[in-house]
Amino acid sequence: MVTEIRKFSDQIAFVVLRRMDAMMIMVDDCLQGTPPSRVVVGSALFSYLGMKFISVGTDFHHQLRNRGLLRIVFEAAKSLPILKDLVACEKAKLIATLDKDLRKKIAAKPPRMIELPYDGLSSKEIMSEADCRRAKDTSHLMKASRMSGAVYMADQEHFDLLCSIYSSFVHANPLHADAFPSVTRMEAEVVSMTASLLGGCSATNPDVCGLMTSGGTESILTAIRATRDYMRVVRHVRRPEMIVAVSAHAAVYKAAEYFNIQIVRVPVDKDFRMDVDATARAIRKNTILIYASAPGYPHGVIDPVEKLAALAKKNGVCLHVDACLGGFVLPFIPSLNQTSSELFDFRAPGVTSMSADTHKYGLSQKGSSVVLYASALLRQYQYTAVMDWSGGLYISPSQPGSRPGGLIAQSWASLLHLGRKGFQMITKRICNAAVLLRAGISSIDGLQVLGSDVTMVVAWGSTDPLLDIYVVNDIMIAKGWHLSVLHTPAALHMCITPANIECVPELLSDLKAAVDEARNSNDGCISGGKAPIYGLAGALPDRDLVGDILKDVQDLMLRHV
Numbered sequence: 001m002v003t004e005i006r007k008f009s010d011q012i013a014f015v016v017l018r019r020m021d022a023m024m025i026m027v028d029d030c031l032q033g034t035p036p037s038r039v040v041v042g043s044a045l046f047s048y049l050g051m052k053f054i055s056v057g058t059d060f061h062h063q064l065r066n067r068g069l070l071r072i073v074f075e076a077a078k079s080l081p082i083l084k085d086l087v088a089c090e091k092a093k094l095i096a097t098l099d100k101d102l103r104k105k106i107a108a109k110p111p112r113m114i115e116l117p118y119d120g121l122s123s124k125e126i127m128s129e130a131d132c133r134r135a136k137d138t139s140h141l142m143k144a145s146r147m148s149g150a151v152y153m154a155d156q157e158h159f160d161l162l163c164s165i166y167s168s169f170v171h172a173n174p175l176h177a178d179a180f181p182s183v184t185r186m187e188a189e190v191v192s193m194t195a196s197l198l199g200g201c202s203a204t205n206p207d208v209c210g211l212m213t214s215g216g217t218e219s220i221l222t223a224i225r226a227t228r229d230y231m232r233v234v235r236h237v238r239r240p241e242m243i244v245a246v247s248a249h250a251a252v253y254k255a256a257e258y259f260n261i262q263i264v265r266v267p268v269d270k271d272f273r274m275d276v277d278a279t280a281r282a283i284r285k286n287t288i289l290i291y292a293s294a295p296g297y298p299h300g301v302i303d304p305v306e307k308l309a310a311l312a313k314k315n316g317v318c319l320h321v322d323a324c325l326g327g328f329v330l331p332f333i334p335s336l337n338q339t340s341s342e343l344f345d346f347r348a349p350g351v352t353s354m355s356a357d358t359h360k361y362g363l364s365q366k367g368s369s370v371v372l373y374a375s376a377l378l379r380q381y382q383y384t385a386v387m388d389w390s391g392g393l394y395i396s397p398s399q400p401g402s403r404p405g406g407l408i409a410q411s412w413a414s415l416l417h418l419g420r421k422g423f424q425m426i427t428k429r430i431c432n433a434a435v436l437l438r439a440g441i442s443s444i445d446g447l448q449v450l451g452s453d454v455t456m457v458v459a460w461g462s463t464d465p466l467l468d469i470y471v472v473n474d475i476m477i478a479k480g481w482h483l484s485v486l487h488t489p490a491a492l493h494m495c496i497t498p499a500n501i502e503c504v505p506e507l508l509s510d511l512k513a514a515v516d517e518a519r520n521s522n523d524g525c526i527s528g529g530k531a532p533i534y535g536l537a538g539a540l541p542d543r544d545l546v547g548d549i550l551k552d553v554q555d556l557m558l559r560h561v
Contacts, residue, residue, distance in 0.1 A: 095552050138482070143502055147482040149495030153363050158417060162365055162410040172405025175396070183405035186412040187212050193415050194356055194370045197331040198323065199346030208346050209379055210372035211397055212358075212408055216324035217251040218399065219355035219371040224255040224289065226373070226382035227318045227353065231288040233381075235316065242289040243282045245274035245303065246488070247296045249322055261288070272296070272451045274303040276311065283315050293322045294330060294344040298486050298493065299450050300457025302326070306342045309350030318352040318378075321345065324369065325495075327356025329456055332420075332427035352378060361426070361456070363498070364414035368407045426498055430456050433501045437494065440508035444515055450491055459486065459493035467518060475514040481507065 121129070141151045142159070153159050172180040174187060191210045195201045200208025213219045224242065231237045241262040244252050256263045264287075266278040274292060283290075290312050292303040305321055312319035321344060323330065330344060345354060356362070357369040373379040386394040418426075437458045438449050446464035462469040469490050476483055476492075483492045494500075494507065 091549060091552070094549065095556065098553060099556055141499055143499060145497070145499035146480050146503060146507075147500065148484045148493060149360070149497060150482070151499040152360055152497045153365075154498040154501075155363075158363065158414070161417060162413055165413040166365065166406040166410040168406075169409035170404070170406040172409070173402050174405055174408065175402050180405055183408045187408045190358065190408065190412050190415060191370055191372070194327065194358070194362075195346075195372055198327060198354055198356065198372065199343070199348075199351075200372060205346045205374070207375045208372055209376050210370055211379070211382070212403075212411065213369045213371055213398060214400070214403075214407075215359065215367040215369045216249070216322075216355055216357045217254065219324065219357070219369040220249065220251040220320070220322060221255050221258065222371050222382050222398065223320050223353040223355060223373070224252070224261065224291075225259050226378060227289045227320065228259055228261060229381040230378055231318065235288070237286055237288055239286050240288045241284065241286045242291055243279055243287060244291040245293070245296070247272060247274070247298050247301075248291050248293060249297050249324070252291055262286070271453075272299040272301045274308065276304055276307045279308060280311055283311070283317065287315070287317050289318045289320055291320050291322065294326045295453060295455045295457060296322075297325065297457070298491075299459040300325075300455040300493070300495075301451040301453045302330070302342075302344055302455070304342060305344040305351065306348045309343075309348040311350075312352075313350035319350050321351055321354045324355050324357040325360060325456060327354070327370070328358070328361040328363075328423060329427050329430065332424045333431060346372070346374060358411040358414065361423075361497075362411065362414055363418060363426075364411040365407065368411040429498070429501055430496050433496050433504045434458055437496070437504050437508065440504075441511070444508075444512050446515055446519075447511075450489075456496045457493055458496065459491050461489055461491035464519075467515065471518045471521065472511075472514045475517050476510060479510045479514065481510065 138145075138147065141147070142156065143154045145151045169183055172183040174180060174184050177184040190212060192201060195208045195210065198208075199205055211222075213222060227242075228240050231240065239262065240260075241264050242252070242256070243264045243266060245268050246265050247268050252263065255261060264282050266282050267275050269275050279290060290308055292305050292308050293301075294305055295302045305319075309319050323345070326344070345351065352374045354372045355369060356372070358364045359366045359368045362368075371382075382397065384394075384396045431454055434454050434456065438454070441447050441449050441458065441460045446462055446467045447460050448463045450459040450461055460469075462472070469492060470485070473483055473485055473492055483494055486493060496504070500507075
């Protein structure tokens with residue numbers, strides 16, 4: 001059998017060589033008498049066109065894989081003059097409507113300061129101006145907050161302590177560690193305390209280390225950038241890709257834009273968890289990172305970190321766990337019955353970095369967060385060292401140079417003041433409130449809770465085709481609530497914090513009334529509400545156009561502050 005196979009392969013090789021020889025003779029005959037210079041130029045031109053064709057084909061393949069055929073078709077169609085003018089006209093109408101609405105809202109505001117005053121104002125005048133501006137802010141935030149997340153602190157004594165500590169260290173800057181060793185030590189202790197909650201500082205993970213940042217977004221950006229540079233050296237990846245679920249925090253898109261990383265999105269399962277099988281299929285030679293959430297912002301569900309970490313380790317890629325919401329809550333839930341005994345932190349082999357916000361459930365003031373790494377080697381890739389600067393040798397561990405020592409100090413004070421017992425009590429109250437809210441929403445006709453994990457985030461959507469969840473949200477806004485608006489699928493969520501726990505019964509009562517009112521509304525729309533915007537965003541298949549509208553809306557908001 002082996003002999004027959006060998007004979008067959010020899011015959012095939014002989015035929016191929018004869019064909020190639022015949023083709024070469026034919027080419028020689030065609031070029032006979034052609035000047036050598038033309039042969040050289042022609043060969044170079046043919047090679048260039050071939051490479052160009054391959055480059056265009058490769059680029060189209062990447063665009064098709066990452067953006068989809070529909071988006072490419074819409075982009076081409078929008079370049080047609082008739083469609084280009086039509087889109088511009090309709091977009092201008094929408095922006096004009098939003099501009100008019102914003103102008104109404106700011107009509108009662110004090111005149112905007114546009115120039116530096118010639119003579120400085122007195123302390124009394126400045127305090128008066130500040131009070132005037134603060135009058136429009138959301139008030140009654142401690143223990144009576146009607147906001148989803150945003151405000152986390154509900155203890156006046158804790159608040160006063162942090163303010164006092166902040167003012168005592170407001171002058172300190174960890175960039176000058178020799179001059180301000182106090183905040184440098186405090187930062188190290190905050191990192192150590194956070195790591196100890198997330199599987200670090202133990203016999204199995206003694207090398208877990210990190211740094212403080214200005215918030216969750218910076219922590220995520222920092223970890224992704226360090227991973228990119230690490231994988232460039234270790235795996236020689238020059239065109240990096242990271243795999244994220246469609247539910248991953250928006251910060252990953254910032255990281256992709258800033259650091260030239262290609263995002264590969266994978267779906268979630270019926271419980272809104274990152275699909276492990278789809279992730280496995282998405283891993284390629286350029287993959288540097290898998291991004292998981294514990295829990296995710298939209299629906300409060302915990303991705304299967306342990307399985308994803310095993311997948312990352314098997315394929316030699318990194319895994320980041322976004323625990324910005326859960327870092328100071330999940331460690332204190334007695335039994336994570338929604339994920340059995342699955343691990344979500346550094347105890348899961350394969351987790352290489354994590355982010356946890358001290359300014360959320362760590363109950364410190366904005367903005368502070370912690371980024372953690374499995375080893376000091378990986379952390380070094382977030383540093384910037386400058387050796388040939390005329391200003392001297394320079395080393396910075398983070399994107400900012402100077403950092404506010406006061407924020408570090410108050411975060412340190414917050415963790416010490418609460419202790420493990422304090423976090424356990426807060427977590428128990430949050431979980432009890434989440435159970436109450438989930439049960440209450442499930443009892444309202446036409447609403448359905450999304451996701452099965454009991455965490456601080458409770459999300460819900462409409463099961464009634466005639467009940468627009470965005471109209472429900474507009475009614476809730478009129479009642480004084482500030483819920484988080486989701487789409488794909490259309491939904492709302494409430495992020496439970498110590499500041500809004502006591503308002504959950506009132507939320508359920510107003511939500512039931514809002515559903516009834518939405519059903520009875522004639523046009524299915526509330527004047528000045530967000531429903532038309534979100535309805536348009538969900539209906540438009542051209543996501544680039546939605547992005548352009550969002551940028552115009554952001555310009556309006558900055559113009560009318």
